[in-house]
Amino acid sequence: MKRILSIQSSVTYGFVGNSVATPVLTSMGIHPLAVNTVMLAAHPGYGIFAGQATPADHIAAILNGLVTLDIIPDIDAVISGYLGHADQIAHIASLISNWRAAGASGTYICDLVLGDADTLYIDQSLADRMIDQLLPLADIITPNQFELTYLSGMPVAGSDSAIKAGQHLLASQARLTAVIATGITNDDDLVHDILITRSVHKSWQHKKRLAGISGSGDLFTSLLAGGLVQGVPLSDATARASHLAQAVIARSPNPKELALLENLDLFRTTS
Template sequence: MKGILSIQSHVTYGHAGNSAAVFPMQRMGLEVWPIHTVHFSNHTQYGQGWTGETVSSEAIETVFAGMEKIGVSGRIAAIVTGYLGDASHCDAIARIIKATKKANPDCLYLCDPVMGNPEKGCIVSDGVAESLVGTLMPMADILAPNQFELSRFTGQEIHSMEDAIAACKKAQELGPKLVLAKHLHGIKSENFSMLLAAEEACYLAQRPHLSFEREPVGVGDMISATFLAGLVNGTSAADAFAHCNNAVFGILEETKASGEWELQLIAGQKHFEAPTNQFALKQL
């Protein structure tokens, strides 16, 4: 059976990075093989802090080498990368992607280029953002940035839907065939907006914007994973995008109703298979 290699951060408590991405993909019927870039006690937005450490790039490559040794690399249908703890991770991951695509040329690579957001600024170690822009983002088949990261990659500011479409198309010219802009905060709307630029068209997905006392962490990781799982399962890009939007909203509804800060992936897991809400896409 083929599976997905997920190279991201990991938290023992709560849901962010691999802890927000692995279960949704498994719940959608896929084997998932995680490699952690950092191993923390909890995500970094807790006021009390966190404990743990960054995994070395050598350790990441050693784990992958072990997978190659037992013949698993040829069974990797897709790779997803997220938060990287060190700039050296980019070079290690680039080598893993090349080796995997050599073993399976049809392997998809989704790059979730975690750099930060406008409120927090850059939240990664020195050199990571530059390495993402220069190395991993152009290698991606699928790019899943937020607005801040999309602007960083393309050099284009986004203040309107027209700007967002132009930035996505420019990103496609730089390598990725699919670009999923996960949070277009620059688009004036009462709804939460995401944009997918595919080869045939651009699609807008919107859902109600839920307010939280403390915004949940790991939503972007969940979006990337859910979208990729749909593609690997053979769904069209547009249908995978719609399913992703519907499923993620269901999890956020469960989270808000629970009064908890952490994403309620387990309590709301039914949404990954059969979302309760159905929001139609708009083709632009």
């Protein structure tokens, strides 16, 4: 069975971070190895903050435990998403380095969760250290429109500028093989998910909703990682993740939550 190490947030109620990745990957027949960077009652969209970031020494102990258990060589891909504190980053970076030193050829997908809607919603120090220490290790990143602007230092106002910003990041990061920009808006009634590599770019369009749904980016990244470890080529895995994520979004009447559990059958039929 394929294994994906997923280092993200977790909530007791609802679906973001590992609370998305765990059921999605399991439904795809993949073993999720979940490390929770934050443990909350619910995501902040509910207007509460009940819980806390996982202490960095706890993260270190768990990741070092995986090394001791000799599980690292058997991990097929790694995802990192929302982080709770800048002190967690060095331990995650060390794990990625150990994983590669063990001969891993899998993909590290770094979802640099920084903000949305023109707003940085994590501490500046956390954002800076993620960019300094994790971005250079990434094979693929999956920024939204705001994050792509922030990472590239270039204004992103639509597909053309998103492609230019993605190409700029590829030129500045030697290891990076793909930037997948999600939720890019143009002067139309659509949102665009765009795969940008050094040689090609492809786009998939979907009808725009009035508002986004928390966890939709985590769903996209989980589906992408799952497809890649199943041997699906990058372009096809991106297309599948884009269409399946949008299918779940379209079936989600509550703007605060993905209708995830009701739609896990969508992922089982694509494995």
